[in-house]
Amino acid sequence: xxxxxxxxxxxxxxxxxxxxxxxxxxxxxxxxxxxxxxxxxxxxxxxxxxxxxxxxxxxxxxxxxxxxxxxxxxxxxxxxxxxxxxxxxxxxxxxxxxxxxxxxxxxxxxxxxxxxxxxxxxxxxxxxxxxxxxxxxxxxxxxxxxxxxxxxxxxxxxxxxxxxxxxxxxxxxxxxxxxxxxxxxxxxxxx
Amino acid sequence: xxxxxxxxxxxxxxxxxxxxxxxxxxxxxxxxxxxxxxxxxxxxxxxxxxxxxxxxxxxxxxxxxxxxxxxxxxxxxxxxxxxxxxxxxxxxxxxxxxxxxxxxxxxxxxxxxxxxxxxxxxxxxxxxxxxxxxxxxxxxxxxxxxxxxxxxxxxxxxxxxxxxxxxxxxxxxxxxxxxxxxxxxxxxxxx
Numbered sequence: 020x021x022x023x024x025x026x027x028x029x030x031x032x033x034x035x036x037x038x039x040x041x042x043x044x045x046x047x048x049x050x051x052x053x054x055x056x057x058x059x060x061x062x063x064x065x066x067x068x069x070x071x072x073x074x075x076x077x078x079x080x081x082x083x084x085x086x087x088x089x090x091x092x093x094x095x096x097x098x099x100x101x102x103x104x105x106x107x108x109x110x111x112x113x114x115x116x117x118x119x120x121x122x123x124x125x126x127x128x129x130x131x132x133x134x135x136x137x138x139x140x141x142x143x144x145x146x147x148x149x150x151x152x153x154x155x156x157x158x159x160x161x162x163x164x165x166x167x168x169x170x171x172x173x174x175x176x177x178x179x180x181x182x183x184x185x186x187x188x189x190x191x192x193x194x195x196x197x198x199x200x201x202x203x204x205x206x207x208x209x210x
Numbered sequence: 211x212x213x214x215x216x217x218x219x220x221x222x223x224x225x226x227x228x229x230x231x232x233x234x235x236x237x238x239x240x241x242x243x244x245x246x247x248x249x250x251x252x253x254x255x256x257x258x259x260x261x262x263x264x265x266x267x268x269x270x271x272x273x274x275x276x277x278x279x280x281x282x283x284x285x286x287x288x289x290x291x292x293x294x295x296x297x298x299x300x301x302x303x304x305x306x307x308x309x310x311x312x313x314x315x316x317x318x319x320x321x322x323x324x325x326x327x328x329x330x331x332x333x334x335x336x337x338x339x340x341x342x343x344x345x346x347x348x349x350x351x352x353x354x355x356x357x358x359x360x361x362x363x364x365x366x367x368x369x370x371x372x373x374x375x376x377x378x379x380x381x382x383x384x385x386x387x388x389x390x391x392x393x394x395x396x397x398x399x400x401x
Binding site: 094 | 219222259285287352
């Protein structure tokens, strides 16, 4: 059976194991095996814990045919750094890349909402004077367009769900897309 | 000559072109060609601007032998999403991965500094109840350990420099490491 790597800051939820189980169950309904990152299956008390998690996650990514990345903004206006790294890694390896965000807002609006913006020489800048990217996209253009090229457009709800971190409707839409794409191997060309 | 992709939120500085020129000059002193992302060389008025930037950056990454990623925290406790994506992409393609951060603080300390943390069931959590990763590392473990595996350990100064966004001492240390590594092709195995 085809395996999919399930990336996301979900691993930082107090009920991460339950979320991982629900995600894997949704995958199996579509005939796919969902691989949830190892963060919760490693002995965190050992000195090598973080390195073991890294190597476990990399091995799972190498084995998987696709990634579904939870790109919901995390501690700032952009997606979780670990998840974004993994999306890049899978794109680099020519795997099918899918992603969703439970916050449909545009990146520039999200930065503006934080309040720390100004206008300098006609450009919107943040408190450090760095320009705010504004292409009307929900996050940095590299993330958004890699999904367009290596998979499908970012999946977002029209309105943020009541529980931003536990609503799996957008995730399930990605699973359905993955099942459809992965059942047509001849259509998928490696980059 | 060997080319290196110079990733970083430097492209969002108002003086990005000058920073890119200084970075490329430092590379040439070490016998390398530094490729600065295209963001400033694309006509931003066209409807396809963001897509053109993406394709230009991906083509530069595909051509380059290595990446030097500026992982200085950007609009939150982690590195810039676009830069992190590019680091992952280059790791996925088995390229030499180097990175630096001009902020040497530990990730968990940086989140704590933002003030929105609490303790729940013995774990440190943020305002949304998500656990704060704390392995004593400067950023998410995937970023830090991919540098260990695919290149060299993250380069950081002992103290943040006076100008976090324009001091290039840590960048130059990465260029020196890249020059050393890339002059020994037999030592480098693709992953």
